[in-house]
Amino acid sequence: MHNSHIFDKTVLREYDIRGVINQTLNQNDAYVLGQLLGLIVLDKHGTKVCVGFDGRESSPFLCEKLSDGFTSVGIDVINIGCVPTPLLYFSSFFFNADAGVVVTGSHNPSKYNGFKISLNNKPFFGEDIKNLGIISKNYSYVKKSGNKIYKNISNEYIQRILKDFNGNKKLRVVWDPANGSGGKIISDLVKFLPGEHYVINSDIDGTFPNHHPDPTKNENLKQIIIEIQEKKADFGFAFDGDGDRLVVVDSNGNALLGDQLLLILAESVLEDHPGGTIIADVKSSQILFDKIQILGGIPIMYKTGHSNIKKKIHETGAVLAGEMSGHVFFADKYYGFDDAIYAATRFLSIFSSKTQNLTEIISRLPKVFNTPEIRFFCNDSEKFEVISNIRSRLISSEYKVNDIDGLRVTTPSGWWLLRASNTEPALVARCEADTLEHLNQMVSILSYELSLNNIKLPISF
Known part of the structure; x- marks a missing residue:
């Protein structure tokens, strides 16, 4: 049979497929996506895939x-079924599936939805996604009838997470799944963990x-900070809408930056894997890369992305x-995909075995001065230029x-860093220095370079 379909030009993005439901993304797009990915799986001699969806109203229908x-x-x-994204990734390993697709709008507003895809337990992104838009305009297939089965492996996922938990110190912890698809899993997981x-x-x-x-975003942490303070908790875990991103908040209500979190995790992982390689993105502090090297790792x-x-x-x-x-x-004992629920449990494991608390450890981190991530508009046609x-x-x-x-x-x-966003018409910048005076110098240099391209660095950061 022959088919032709045109996706809205805005939905085929660098890391996923995403759009506004019933405006730029609809159920027909989901059907065609299933066919195209199915043909790719067949071409690689595959036979089965795992699918799941988040808690958005449109997600079950798209799935x-x-x-x-x-x-x-x-x-x-x-x-x-309805699962956090990491559980979908886990299911592909568990069932030895040839591909996995989760219907999720991730951390975006509720009017959005989309698809995150893995193929043979590796990410499907970039040119792979762009090529779908080309193939969809003219493709053929043999009409067949595959089978659908429904499985719940939440317990298996929870037990796999618990397998790597160590420690018996009874800590007090607040968890905020943000009404996302990780809510049920997290509620069930904590029943097996020591502490409150x-x-x-x-x-x-x-x-x-x-x-x-x-x-x-700090405004989304107000509720968990209040809860941490009221419960006199040791720290808290805040998640995004599909459970693949984590922010840790200490007992004083301070959120750890992603590189600070990685630094704490790296020290623990390198104890068991001396000389191990650790990857961080270009936005991360130089302190992290230097510390990994001091610990004997390879940064x-x-x-x-x-x-x-x-x-x-x-x-x-x-x-x-x-x-x-x-x-x-984590790829030391785990599968190497991004799993905020697993990461939170490993973090908890570290402090369930330590006498020091998180606030003390943070206070000993080297002092640097940096800007937050600065994101400002720049046309897609100009940002790479x-x-x-x-x-x-x-x-x-x-x-x-x-x-x-x-x-x-x-x-x-x-x-200082300047990069083009892969997901929106924007440039992204960050600056870091050893003193406030030097930080201002970094900002000035960056600002000057941008001005030569008739772009003004926002001063509101």
Whole structure:
């Protein structure tokens, strides 16, 4: 049979497929996606896939249409229901599936939805996703009838997480799944953990009635901070809407940055894997890379983006990786995909075995001065050209220039980063230095370079 379909040009993104439900993304898109991915699986001699969905109102319907697309080309589908994204990744290993797709809008507002895809337990992204838009315009398939089965492996997932938990110190911890798809799993998981655990916003509700499900924004941490203080908790865990990003909040209500979290995890992992490779994205502090080296590990600075990081883990055999955005990837005892629920449990395991508390450890971290992530508008047609222009000016300068993902420019007293966003018309910047005076210098240098391209760095950061 022959078919032709055109996806809205905005939905095929770098790391996933995402759009506004019934405007730029609909059930027919889901059906065609199932067919196209099914044909790719068949071409690689595969036979079965796992699918799941988050708590948004549109997700079950999109998942059914996706499944129909798979079965129409002869692929067997294992539907594991409403789950956090990491459980979908886990299911692909558990069932030895050839692909996995989760219907999720992640941390985006409730009107959005989308698909995250893995193929043979590796990320499906970039050119793979773009090619779907080309293939969909003219493709053929043999009409067949695959099978659909429904499985619940939540208990198996929880037991796998608990397998790597150690420690018996009874801590007091607050968990906030943000009404996302991790709520039920987290509520069941904490019953097996020592200490006192308080789960807020555990009801799965795709309208996110209590706060937006993006824990990297301070305004979305107000509720968990109040709960930590009222319960006199040791720390708290805040998750995004589909459970693959984590932010840790200490007893004083301070949120750890992604690189600070990775630094604490790295010390623990390297104790068991001396000389291990650890990956962090280009937005991470120089303190992290230096500390990994001091601990005897091999630090790798790599491109931002969870799919990029997963690919690099496969290439290098890294034991741990992380991003400033809160994606954490364990590959020492685990599978190497980003799993915030597993990461939270490993973090808890560290402090269940330590006499020191989190606040003390944070206070001993080297003091640096840095800006938050600065994100500002720049047309898609111009953003990469801006990076190229600045690179051509600086590549022969006295500065050390790393261009693995945009530009990370290092001087003796600090560094600044400028990269083009892969998901929106924007440039992203960050600066860090050893003193406030030097930080202002980094900002001034960056601001000057941007001005040569008629772009003004926002001063509101």
